[in-house]
Amino acid sequence: MMLEREIVVVGAGPAGLSAALEAARTGARVLLVDENSKPGGQLFKQIHKFFGSKDHQAGVRGIDIGTQLLKDAEDLDIEVWLDAEVCGIFNQSDVWIVRNREHTVNVRAKRIILATGAVENAVNFPGWTLPGVMGAGAAQTMINLHRVLPGERFLMIGSGNVGVIVSYQLLQAGGDVKAVVEAAPRLGGYGVHTAKVRRAGVPFYTSHTVLEARGTDHVESATIVQLDESWKPIAGTEKDLDVDTICIAAGLTPLVELAFAAGCAPVYSPLLGGMVPLHDRSMRTSIPSIYIAGDISGVEEASTAMEEGRMAGLCAAHSLGYVDEDTYTYGFAAAEGRMLALRSGMFGQKRRDAKAAIIAYNEG
């Protein structure tokens, strides 16, 4: 059986929801699919207030942005399939979906928007397979979605925004964060995040890494060590920490399998997480019917993912003839302006350059 839809959006996180909403507002018929039982992606564990300007919903907590997006999707009557895994894309248009782990449905789409997100990177060290070692995002899911504190005494590996935000939220959940270690000589996350974790009494160790986790059937302690200028452990600087949980926040890798299996051309962007589908300013890949948005196009944050989603949704709908030129031009410029604002300053400029390099490569 082959169903037909105008636009199929894969992934109902911030990027996919925004893409579906933007496209549906133009009148396009949208199907939004997600493999999870609940939509929202990572938004519902973002219990902190977002940065940005009013246009980016700054000051609003991620959970509340998620709730609003879902309400908007309901108001617009967007068709949403949950527990729906997309297993492949054929002929640049046919989306193979397994629903409820039971049966296959094929949907022929005029446009496909991939908003599949990213997956946490692992760090390997002796003891890393012990229960109690987990991704920082996994710990965040446990505390903020399931309200389970996975341990009592935490070691955080990585000081990027994920590492420091999750450290803060572990403290809020009643955990004791014993240390945040960072292999680089400088901390990675926003200073306002590190400052609130530091004033809660959590020490940061730059140029340090985890050497080993010990325990019989779960983590009972960990050893950290200082690194020299060539990132080699310095003997004699080992420090034992009394922790039962180790969270790893060592970056994310875009989930690109569907795009590449469909034949989208890749490009390498180390700053944005590795291999990503080549795309243009409108978020269109090398396959004209396939667009991307959010972390699949380079790891950033929910705010940029939502803007990219709007961009992809608008452009996909426009390519189907749904938007008049004035609305399109205005909407495109506005979304691009909001994205550039988020990609500015000492943190954003590097991402802006990396994105520009992808687009230049695409054009060049």
Added chain:
Amino acid sequence: MGIEIHEDLGLKITGAPSLEQLHESVCYQLPPEDRRALGAVIECIEGIPCNPCETSCPQGAIIVGNEITNLPVVDLDKCTGCGICVAACPGLAIYLKKYLFKEDLAYIAFPFEYVPLPTEGQTIDMVDRMGSVVCQGTVLRVVKIKKNDRTAVIHVSYPNECYEQVVNMKRLPAV
């Protein structure tokens, strides 16, 4: 753009801005000792793309400007110490202070997102930017209003010899 941060110690090493870094930054202004009203103090020295401090201020006393990565600057002549910015700042990087609350006590109102919350009249441990307890304070008021969206603002008096050092309170043990 154009923001240089002194690298030797402080924010990117310890996690907390050092006093040197704060004093070098245009965003940080400690309300002078002779000021009578509370004044907003901002510790946001990196130029992140963010401006709710500016848009939330009913007095127009905080300016970020067109480039949202500019550092926020408080005009203490316009600031009434209302505290709206304290809960509006997503980075929890703003508090209110004044040097002389009464006798030798200073006053601070800071954002707090931990439970349990302190209660009025309670004696609490006050911490510096590194999380070290430097003195004790007395809770004057715990502001929990809907507009602040689950960020409590805690008003505390504390010895004014620790005026600049104190930025927040030590978390209370779970009940």
